[in-house]
Amino acid sequence: xxxxxxxxxxxxxxxxxxxxxxxxxxxxxxxxxxxxxxxxxxxxxxxxxxxxxxxxxxxxxxxxxxxxxxxxxxxxxxxxxxxxxxxxxxxxxxxxxxxxxxxxxxxxxxxxxxxxxxxxxxxxxxxxxxxxxxxxxxxxxxxxxxxxxxxxxxxxxxxxxxxxxxxxxxxxxxxxxxxxxxxxxxxxxxxxxxxxxxxxxxxxxxxxxxxxxxxxxxxxxxxxxxxxxxxxxxxxxxxx
Amino acid sequence: xxxxxxxxxxxxxxxxxxxxxxxxxxxxxxxxxxxxxxxxxxxxxxxxxxxxxxxxxxxxxxxxxxxxxxxxxxxxxxxxxxxxxxxxxxxxxxxxxxxxxxxxxxxxxxxxxxxxxxxxxxxxxxxxxxxxxxxxxxxxxxxxxxxxxxxxxxxxxxxxxxxxxxxxxxxxxxxxxxxxxxxxxxxxxxxxxxxxxxxxxxxxxxxxxxxxxxxxxxxxxxxxxxxxxxxxxxxxxxxxxxxxxxxxxxxxxxxxxxxxxxxxxxxxxxxxxxxxxxxxxxxxxxxxxxxxxxxxxxxxxxxxxxxxxxxxxxxxxxxxxxxxxxxxxxxxxxxxxxxxxxxxxxxxxxxxxxxxxxxxxxxxxxxxxxxxxxxxxxxxxxxxxxxxxxxxxxxxxxxxxxxxxxxxxxxxxxxxx
Numbered sequence: 001x002x003x004x005x006x007x008x009x010x011x012x013x014x015x016x017x018x019x020x021x022x023x024x025x026x027x028x029x030x031x032x033x034x035x036x037x038x039x040x041x042x043x044x045x046x047x048x049x050x051x052x053x054x055x056x057x058x059x060x061x062x063x064x065x066x067x068x069x070x071x072x073x074x075x076x077x078x079x080x081x082x083x084x085x086x087x088x089x090x091x092x093x094x095x096x097x098x099x100x101x102x103x104x105x106x107x108x109x110x111x112x113x114x115x116x117x118x119x120x121x122x123x124x125x126x127x128x129x130x131x132x133x134x135x136x137x138x139x140x141x142x143x144x145x146x147x148x149x150x151x152x153x154x155x156x157x158x159x160x161x162x163x164x165x166x167x168x169x170x171x172x173x174x175x176x177x178x179x180x181x182x183x184x185x186x187x188x189x190x191x192x193x194x195x196x197x198x199x200x201x202x203x204x205x206x207x208x209x210x211x212x213x214x215x216x217x218x219x220x221x222x223x224x225x226x227x228x229x230x231x232x233x234x235x236x237x238x239x240x
Numbered sequence: 241x242x243x244x245x246x247x248x249x250x251x252x253x254x255x256x257x258x259x260x261x262x263x264x265x266x267x268x269x270x271x272x273x274x275x276x277x278x279x280x281x282x283x284x285x286x287x288x289x290x291x292x293x294x295x296x297x298x299x300x301x302x303x304x305x306x307x308x309x310x311x312x313x314x315x316x317x318x319x320x321x322x323x324x325x326x327x328x329x330x331x332x333x334x335x336x337x338x339x340x341x342x343x344x345x346x347x348x349x350x351x352x353x354x355x356x357x358x359x360x361x362x363x364x365x366x367x368x369x370x371x372x373x374x375x376x377x378x379x380x381x382x383x384x385x386x387x388x389x390x391x392x393x394x395x396x397x398x399x400x401x402x403x404x405x406x407x408x409x410x411x412x413x414x415x416x417x418x419x420x421x422x423x424x425x426x427x428x429x430x431x432x433x434x435x436x437x438x439x440x441x442x443x444x445x446x447x448x449x450x451x452x453x454x455x456x457x458x459x460x461x462x463x464x465x466x467x468x469x470x471x472x473x474x475x476x477x478x479x480x481x482x483x484x485x486x487x488x489x490x491x492x493x494x495x496x497x498x499x500x501x502x503x504x505x506x507x508x509x510x511x512x513x514x515x516x517x518x519x520x521x522x523x524x525x526x527x528x529x530x531x532x533x534x535x536x537x538x539x540x541x542x543x544x545x546x547x548x549x550x551x552x553x554x555x556x557x558x559x560x561x562x563x564x565x566x567x568x569x570x571x572x573x574x575x576x577x578x579x580x581x582x583x584x585x586x587x588x589x590x591x592x593x594x595x596x597x598x599x600x601x602x603x604x605x606x607x608x609x610x611x612x613x614x615x616x617x618x619x620x621x622x623x624x625x626x627x628x629x630x631x632x633x634x635x636x637x638x639x640x641x642x643x644x645x646x647x648x649x650x651x652x653x654x655x656x657x
Contacts, residue, residue: 027266030262031259031262031263031266032259034257034258034259034262035258035259036258036259036260037258037259037260037261037355038258038507038508038510039503039504039507039508040503040504040507041260041352041355043341043344043345043350043554043555043581044553044554044555044556044557044559044581045557045559045580045581046557060348060350064348066345066346067273067346067347067348069346070273070276070277070346071271071273071276071346074271074273075273075348078271078348140272141285142272142275142287142290142292142293144287144293145270145272145287145290145292145293145296146270147270147296147316147317147318148315148316148317148318149316149317150270152316221309223266223267223268223269223270225266225267226267226268226269226349229263229266229267229349230267230348230349232259232260232263233260233263233264233267233349233350233351234349234350236260236350236352237344237350
C-alpha cells in the first residue's frame with residue numbers, strides 16, 4: 001500500500017470505526033444523562049397500550065406514514081435511499097464473509113450476477129436520491145434553511161456513491177479481490193492484494209474509502225444522529 | 241449584545257434544556273417537510289414562519305454554546321452568538337407561532353417546534369425581548385391573585401350579577417355556588433359570563449355538586465413563555481381546588497388552559513394533585529351518555545360544523561366527545577375536512593390574538609380555516625376555545641362568512657329539555 005491507500009483504506013478505516021462507534025455511544029450517553037422533559041408532549045390520538053405505542057413508534061420511525069401524506073416526493077426519495085443504503089451495507093458484508101447459503105442456491109456465477117444487479121441498482125438509487133436532495137436543497141424555495149453541514153454531508157455521500165458506482169460498474173474487479181483486502185483489515189495488517197495494487201481501480205477504492213472514512217468520522221457530530229435519535233423523539237409522540 | 245445579556249440567555253437555555261429539546265436540536269435534518277404543515281408558512285411563504293427555521297434560530301445559539309462541534313467549526317453549523325438581527329428574527333418567528341404542533345404531527349422525527357418556541361420565548365424574555373402585552377396580561381393575573389382581599393368582593397358581586405341575568409333569561413332560580421367546601425367539581429371559567437352561564441345551566445340540569453372558581457382559566461404566563469409565571473397563574477385555581485377538597489377540576493372551553501392544567505401543571509408543581517382534571521366537554525358528554533341531562537336530538541336544527549382547537553385536539557386528545565355531543569343535539573352536523581389530528585390551526589392560538597403586531601400574518605394564516613368552513617356550507621360553528629372563537633369571528637368578518645360562532649356548551653344549553 002502506498003501512503004494514500006494506507007491512510008484511506010488502511011489506518012483510516014480503523015480511525016473511522018473507532019470515532020463513529022465512540023461518537024455515537026458518547027452522543028447516546030450525552031442524551032441519556034440529560035433529564036427527560038417533565039411535561040407530557042404526546043400527540044393524539046395515540047395507542048393506549050404499551051405494545052400499541054411500541055408498534056406505532058416502529059411505524060412512525062421506519063415508515064413515517066404521515067410524512068408521506070404531506071411530502072410524498074421527498075419521502076419516496078428518503079425511503080428508497082435508506083433501503084438502498086441498507087442493501088449496500090448488507091452487500092458489503094459479503095466482503096467479510098461470503099453468503100455461503102446463497103452461493104449454494106445460486107452458484108458462484110449466479111451469486112456474482114445477483115450481487116452485480118442488486119449492488120448496481122442500490123448504487124443508482126442512492127445516486128439519484130442524493131442528486132435529488134442536492135437539487136432540492138440548492139434550488140428549492142427553502143434553500144435559505146440549509147447550512148454548510150447539509151452540503152458537506154451530501155458531498156460526502158455523493159463521493160461515496162460515485163466512487164462506489166465506479167467500482168461496481170467500471171472497476172472490473174471481483175469480490176474475491178476485495179475480500180482479501182478486507183481479510184487483511186480484520187487481521188490488523190492492512191494490505192492490498194496484488195491484483196488490486198496493480199490495478200488503477202485502487203484509486204477509485206481509495207477515494208471511495210476516503211469519503212466513507214470522513215462520513216463515518218463526521219456522522220456522530222452531525223444531524224445524522226437522527227439514526228438513533230428518531231426513535232427517542234418519536235417515542236415522545238406516543239408517550240404517557 | 242452585552243455579555244451579561246448573552247449569559248442570561250444562555251443560562252435560560254441551559255435551565256430549560258432537557259433530553260427532548262437536546263434531541264430536537266441535534267437531529268433535525270432540515271428536510272422542510274414541515275413547510276406544508278404550517279398554516280403561517282403556507283399562507284405567507286415567508287421563511288421566518290417555516291417551522292424548521294423557527295427551530296433553527298434557537299439551534300444557532302445552542303450550537304454555539306452547547307456543542308463542541310459548533311464552537312470548533314461555527315461556520316459549518318451556522319452557530320452564532322446572538323445579535324440584534326438574530327433576536328429580531330427570533331422574536332417574530334417565535335411569538336407568531338401558535339403552538340398548534342401540526343408540524344410535529346407531520347415531522348418524520350416528531351420534532352416539537354411548539355416546544356422549541358416555548359424555550360425560545362424564555363430566551364427572548366432573558367434578553368428583555370419578551371412580548372410586552374403578554375407579559376402585562378400575565379402580571380395582571382398574578383396581581384389579582386396577590387390582592388384577593390381587594391378583589392374578592394368584586395368577583396363575588398360579579399357572579400351575583402350573572403345569577404340575576406341567568407334567572408331573568410330562564411325565569412327560574414339558578415344557583416352559582418362559590419367557595420363551596422366539598423363540592424365534587426371546581427369549574428374554572430373565563431372572564432365574562434359567556435363561559436359561566438351555559439355551564440351553570442348544564443350543571444344545574446345534571447344535579448351536579450359544583451362550585452365556580454374565583455379565578456379565570458386563561459394563562460398568559462404560558463403564552464408569554466415563562467413557566468414560572470404560568471405555574472403561579474395556574475396555582476390560583478389549583479390551590480383553590482385543594483382548599484375546597486373537590487374531586488375534579490373542570491376547565492371551561494379554553495384550549496391552552498386545559499393543556500396547562502392537564503398536561504403541564506403536575507410537572508411544574510412537582511406533585512400529584514389529589515383531584516383529576518377534565519375538560520367541560522368530557523363532563524357534558526358523560527352527562528348525556530349517563531342520562532344525567534336530557535337533550536333534544538333536534539335541538540339545533542341549523543346546519544352546524546365543529547372546529548377542533550389544536551390544544552384540546554391534537555395536543556389534548558379530545559376529539560370524539562364534542563362530536564358525540566353534536567350528534568346528540570344537531571341532526572345536521574357536518575365535519576370539516578381535514579379534521580381531528582390533521583385539522584388546520586385557525587391561526588389564533590399561542591396568544592397571537594392579543595398581539596396586534598401580528599395581525600397581518602394572523603389573518604392571512606386563517607385562510608385554510610376559511611376554506612374549510614366554507615366547504616361545509618354551515619353558518620353555525622361550534623368552537624370550544626376562546627382564542628379560536630376570537631380569530632374565527634374576525635375571519636368571518638374579513639371574509640364575509642356570516643358565521644355564528646358559539647361554545648359547544650351554549651348549544652347544549654339551548655338543546656336541554
